[in-house]
Every structure is written in C-alpha cells, then in structure tokens.
Amino acid sequence: MAYSEKVVDHYNNPRNVGSFAKETPGVGTGLVGAPECGDVMKLQIRVNVETGVIEDAKFKTFGCGSAIASSSLATEWLKGKSVDEAAKIKNTDIVNELKLPPVKIHCSVLAEDAIKAALTDYREKHASAPAGTTAR
Amino acid sequence: MDHFEVFGLPRRLRIDEADLQRRFYKLARRHHPDFQAQAAPDEQARALEASAGVNAAYRALRHPIARIEYLVRLEEGRETKEGATVKPKAPPVLLEEMFEIQEALAEAKAGGLTDEVRATLSAQRERLIARYRDEEARLQGPLAEGWDVAAPAERPARLAALKEALATRAYLRTVVDDLGAALGDTDGRFTADGEIEGRDRHVAHHRH
Numbered sequence: 007m008a009y010s011e012k013v014v015d016h017y018n019n020p021r022n023v024g025s026f027a028k029e030t031p032g033v034g035t036g037l038v039g040a041p042e043c044g045d046v047m048k049l050q051i052r053v054n055v056e057t058g059v060i061e062d063a064k065f066k067t068f069g070c071g072s073a074i075a076s077s078s079l080a081t082e083w084l085k086g087k088s089v090d091e092a093a094k095i096k097n098t099d100i101v102n103e104l105k106l107p108p109v110k111i112h113c114s115v116l117a118e119d120a121i122k123a124a125l126t127d128y129r130e131k132h133a134s135a136p137a138g139t140t141a142r
Numbered sequence: 143m144d145h146f147e148v149f150g151l152p153r154r155l156r157i158d159e160a161d162l163q164r165r166f167y168k169l170a171r172r173h174h175p176d177f178q179a180q181a182a183p184d185e186q187a188r189a190l191e192a193s194a195g196v197n198a199a200y201r202a203l204r205h206p207i208a209r210i211e212y213l214v215r216l217e218e219g220r221e222t223k224e225g226a227t228v229k230p231k232a233p234p235v236l237l238e239e240m241f242e243i244q245e246a247l248a249e250a251k252a253g254g255l256t257d258e259v260r261a262t263l264s265a266q267r268e269r270l271i272a273r274y275r276d277e278e279a280r281l282q283g284p285l286a287e288g289w290d291v292a293a294p295a296e297r298p299a300r301l302a303a304l305k306e307a308l309a310t311r312a313y314l315r316t317v318v319d320d321l322g323a324a325l326g327d328t329d330g331r332f333t334a335d336g337e338i339e340g341r342d343r344h345v346a347h348h349r350h
Contacts, residue, residue: 037234037237037238037241038237039232039237039240039313041232041308041309041310041312041313042312043312043316044240044312044313044315044316044317045316046237046240046241046244046313048241066241066245068241068244068245068248068320
C-alpha cells in the first residue's frame, strides 16, 4: 500500500516530537492505544492558563506511518487553537488532509481520541481556567 | 447463519476440537463439488457456496484464540445494531507500561545496542513472552469458561473481560515482536506455534 505524500512527509519529518513533564501547569496528557495493531500514542498540549490557548503541543507515537502522521498533524493543528476549538477537530479532517485509505482510518480515530484525552486531562487539572472562547 | 450455527453448535468457547473436526469433515463431504458433479448447475453453485461457508466457519472456530476473537466480533455486531458499541480498551496501566517499554527501546536503539543493553532487553522480552503465554492461558481457560457458564445478564461483563485480555495479548505481542526485531532475534521461537496469522497481520501493518 502506498502512503500519500503528506503521510510520508510527516513520517520523515515528524513535527513536535517530544514530551512535557506531566505535572507542569497547563499541560494536558492523552495516552491512547489501538489493541488491534499494538500502536501507542501520547499527545500533550501546553495551554496558557490565562487565555485558554494551546501554546505548544507534542507527541510520541509508536506505530505505523499513518499513526505517526496523524498525531504529527494533530499537534500542528492544535497549536494556536483554544481548548474549545481544539475539541472540534475530527478524525475525518485528518483523513482528508492526509488522504488516508480506509484501512488506515483507525489511525486518525486514534489521533482524535488522543486529542480528546489530552483536553480532558487538561480540563480535569484546570477546572477553573478559561476555555479560551471569545472574550466576554 | 453464524459460524457456530454452521456446525450446529451453541455460542460457546470451549469446544471439543475432535468433535468439531468430525462435524467439519461431514459437512465438507456433503457439500464437496466432486459429489455434486451430476447435480443441476444452480445446485452446484449452491454447494460451492456452502462449501466455502463451511471452510470459513472451520477456520474461524478451529484455533481457540481465533474463536474468542470471532465471538467478540459476533457479539459486538449484535451490540452495534442496538447502538451500544464499546471500543476494546486495554487497561491504562498496561498502556503506560507498553509506552515506557517502546520509549526505552527507541532510546536503546538510538544509543547503540551494547551487550549490556541487549541482555537487559532480552531478559525483558523473555518476561513479556511469559506474560503473553499467561494471557493466552487465561483467555482459553477461566475467561472462556466464564463466558460459557454466564447467565445472559452477566454476558456483557464477561465479554468485556475477554476483550480486555485480547487487547492485552495484542499489545504484548507487539512489544515482544518489536523487541525481537531490535535484537535481531529471528529464530522464530515466539512466532512459530500458531502465531502465523497474527504475524501476517502484523507484517501487513508495516510498522517502522
């Protein structure tokens, strides 16, 4: 199966590989996996707790090229978004951007799950912080 | 008709394999195209279809672990219709552990595999193989029995336990394979017995 150019690009030059210390203020961590293929994906966001804007995002994925590309792309998209905007990222957006074939759609689902898990973790740790919606 | 029904069997996990084989032979003979040579063309076509169905059913039920995977798919299909799918999830602790092992492996590879590192990884792999075996034994033993004897109301919980154990087994296999690949361990010891299907699936996945 041939990977699309974008998948190959993200695989060869993954963006934002790395991690933040879990307990750093503003950091939300999502760790998810796909038992069918044994992939594990960790995605983290670092949110400005004053504004609710995601200032940085990092990932580490052990899995196939599509899983790596999906999470790499997700971190690119997360940066600069508010927590509420980030929650709107859908796996289908990733599928379209990376032109993933049907057998690799589960990789994009995994990336969406990772985003959701990171946002949930952030919200649980910062229950009173702003979500970064339009100024009131 | 599901694969259990093909053989006239209830949806149970502990199957007498000799009995299954007898049922398979009997049905295979009945539908075999060679015995249908005198039949009308549309009957021949039906026999061919039935023959393919019997073969598929036997493949699905023959191996105890494959049988559990099939049962889970079958039961989930029914759940889907009722709009209640639950994704198979491995325990979070396991996920963390698998992540840490993969991370350590990546670091070890980047730093060059010294003899000491190799010995550590090799010992870790042995431990993980033992856990993999334990998980398979648990699936085929107590968990399969748990499903077979469960009252209808208990079945969702039993199914969840089966799914979690299958997920655990799948993760363990991945790290064992990845450790094996890093160590250049190609003696096939782990993948030799009954693992061919899983290995093919794994290879087809093109992990890097």
